[in-house]
Amino acid sequence: MATGRTHRPATRSRGIPEATVARLPLYLRALTALSERSVPTVSSEELASAAGVNSAKLRKDFSYLGSYGTRGVGYDVEYLVYQISRELGLTQDWPVVIVGIGNLGAALANYGGFASRGFRVAALIDADPAMSGKPVAGIAVQHADELEKIISDNGVSIGVIATPAGSAQQVCERLVAAGVTSILNFAPTVLTVPDGVDVRKVDLSIELQILAFHEQRKAGEEAPPEEETAPPVAPPAATVKKRTDPGSDGDVPAVMPA
Amino acid sequence: MATGRTHRPATRSRGIPEATVARLPLYLRALTALSERSVPTVSSEELASAAGVNSAKLRKDFSYLGSYGTRGVGYDVEYLVYQISRELGLTQDWPVVIVGIGNLGAALANYGGFASRGFRVAALIDADPAMSGKPVAGIAVQHADELEKIISDNGVSIGVIATPAGSAQQVCERLVAAGVTSILNFAPTVLTVPDGVDVRKVDLSIELQILAFHEQRKAGEEAPPEEETAPPVAPPAATVKKRTDPGSDGDVPAVMPA
DNA sequence: CCATCTTTGTGCACGCGTTCACAAAGGCAT
DNA sequence: ATGCCTTTGTGAACGCGTGCACAAAGATGG
Numbered sequence: 001m002a003t004g005r006t007h008r009p010a011t012r013s014r015g016i017p018e019a020t021v022a023r024l025p026l027y028l029r030a031l032t033a034l035s036e037r038s039v040p041t042v043s044s045e046e047l048a049s050a051a052g053v054n055s056a057k058l059r060k061d062f063s064y065l066g067s068y069g070t071r072g073v074g075y076d077v078e079y080l081v082y083q084i085s086r087e088l089g090l091t092q093d094w095p096v097v098i099v100g101i102g103n104l105g106a107a108l109a110n111y112g113g114f115a116s117r118g119f120r121v122a123a124l125i126d127a128d129p130a131m132s133g134k135p136v137a138g139i140a141v142q143h144a145d146e147l148e149k150i151i152s153d154n155g156v157s158i159g160v161i162a163t164p165a166g167s168a169q170q171v172c173e174r175l176v177a178a179g180v181t182s183i184l185n186f187a188p189t190v191l192t193v194p195d196g197v198d199v200r201k202v203d204l205s206i207e208l209q210i211l212a213f214h215e216q217r218k219a220g221e222e223a224p225p226e227e228e229t230a231p232p233v234a235p236p237a238a239t240v241k242k243r244t245d246p247g248s249d250g251d252v253p254a255v256m257p258a
Numbered sequence: 259m260a261t262g263r264t265h266r267p268a269t270r271s272r273g274i275p276e277a278t279v280a281r282l283p284l285y286l287r288a289l290t291a292l293s294e295r296s297v298p299t300v301s302s303e304e305l306a307s308a309a310g311v312n313s314a315k316l317r318k319d320f321s322y323l324g325s326y327g328t329r330g331v332g333y334d335v336e337y338l339v340y341q342i343s344r345e346l347g348l349t350q351d352w353p354v355v356i357v358g359i360g361n362l363g364a365a366l367a368n369y370g371g372f373a374s375r376g377f378r379v380a381a382l383i384d385a386d387p388a389m390s391g392k393p394v395a396g397i398a399v400q401h402a403d404e405l406e407k408i409i410s411d412n413g414v415s416i417g418v419i420a421t422p423a424g425s426a427q428q429v430c431e432r433l434v435a436a437g438v439t440s441i442l443n444f445a446p447t448v449l450t451v452p453d454g455v456d457v458r459k460v461d462l463s464i465e466l467q468i469l470a471f472h473e474q475r476k477a478g479e480e481a482p483p484e485e486e487t488a489p490p491v492a493p494p495a496a497t498v499k500k501r502t503d504p505g506s507d508g509d510v511p512a513v514m515p516a
Numbered sequence: 517c518c519a520t521c522t523t524t525g526t527g528c529a530c531g532c533g534t535t536c537a538c539a540a541a542g543g544c545a546t
Numbered sequence: 547a548t549g550c551c552t553t554t555g556t557g558a559a560c561g562c563g564t565g566c567a568c569a570a571a572g573a574t575g576g
Binding site for chain 4: 528530
């Protein structure tokens with residue numbers, strides 16, 4: 001499998017760690033900014049600072065791509081921009097469909113970062129017939145019935161799901177069946193997909209909850225340690241009273257009354 | 259610091275690994291769904307499947323919170339919902355401000371997942387005077403001048419930045435100066451903050467780029483390995499021609515012409 | 517042409533996170 | 547009351563990612 005250097009288990013090109021791949025867009029953004037300012041070269045230290053990582057990590061990341069730097073000088077900005085773009089597959093055109101043109105879907109359609117970097121919004125799709133034909137971000141919304149045809153005609157392999165949670169899995173299945181192999185999911189659901197399909201998840205609510213955890217931790221640091229060993233609610237009894245509570249708060253966390 | 263069991267270096271409550279914290283909201287969501295269906299108990303296997311993780315990981319995660327399960331039975335759904343909610347700090351009310359009411363900010367204001375789980379949108383703030391007073395998601399947008407007062411009056415400690423990249427750092431500094439200690443950043447920039455302030459970043463463009471990488475990898479698997487050792491562009495020469503290219507494509511990746 | 521100085525590329529060690537596999541614990545049936 | 551059966555909780559091993567620290571590489575000045 002490996003072509004030349006066999007001192008590493010995986011082939012160079014295929015062996016880029018996930019963590020590194022996730023940082024490449026960061027580097028690319030910092031480099032693009034430098035490129036716009038016509039900065040010819042940059043050191044690992046400067047670039048790392050601009051990207052918000054430390055320089056050792058950056059150098060190691062770049063080492064997975066190859067030896068693109070010049071010792072004593074640094075990295076050629078334009079050259080590195082090209083190399084990273086190529087590695088990420090941004091030198092080609094990626095048609096993308098956005099399914100679910102609610103508030104979020106519309107925001108995504110208008111989002112500049114989508115259109116740049118090789119991504120092209122091929123279509124906006126919504127299940128609501130009232131949306132059909134309505135222009136959003138300069139593109140007419142099409143009905144969900146057209147989904148399969150749109151994907152097939154445009155050779156779409158990346159789909160963005162911005163529907164309510166209830167429809168996400170169904171939309172996902174239709175996308176996959178139509179040929180989509182990468183999905184960016186904004187719906188708060190776990191998507192089940194066959195092997196070979198990549199799903200990335202962006203969950204606004206989860207990020208906030210993580211922040212709340214740390215915020216609480218900060219607040220609790222000054223205060224004395226509250227009694228956390230004594231559960232303020234009934235411990236799991238052997239026989240649990242089946243709570244028949246149909247009208248529970250829906251998505252609101254069910255905080256048990258003390 | 260530790261009360262009883264001292265066989266672990268960190269205190270139990272404080273020693274929850276980051277990776278575990280990041281999964282707690284997932285578990286909480288799955289548990290909430292079960293709670294709504296009045297399911298009394300759930301096994302680690304079932305819950306793990308619903309949350310999209312494996313059961314060993316889930317059990318280990320829960321073990322950091324305490325021994326909340328019953329062997330041979332599983333976990334009490336309601337009890338666990340409460341415990342996780344408490345651990346995440348969701349049993350208290352978190353007022354949140356959203357700064358930058360463009361397409362994305364409006365989408366966030368309307369996002370149901372925000373309002374639920376203890377988060378309350380205390381204010382929407384925008385720098386555009388034309389936006390002031392305009393209702394979004396039922397809340398009147400306020401001008402950026404009011405930022406400090408709003409934060410102070412409402413005791414806001416969590417801020418969401420949905421401004422353009424250019425204003426993000428400045429907004430961030432004002433938020434921090436006014437007392438905000440947790441920031442959720444949607445602007446495509448690296449934010450610099452003082453110690454003690456948490457920043458989480460959601461970057462739509464980065465997620466798409468990561469997908470593109472894997473997509474390219476999939477596509478390249480069938481095709482024979484392209485010559486990747488021969489750089490198709492000029493390698494970094496000793497003396498780099500300073501490219502004076504003022505009108506470079508802005509945010510579009512600068513693909514060097516061959 | 518040589519010495520010096522800067523900066524890269526990377527071997528190595530460490531720590532965190534994941535996964536396995538199993539003993540302990542408790543319910544349940546008889 | 548006793549034994550069986552299910553499921554938790556966790557010790558231990560493994561692998562990945564991170565950061566240190568330094569040798570190699572190359573530019574630059576004399």
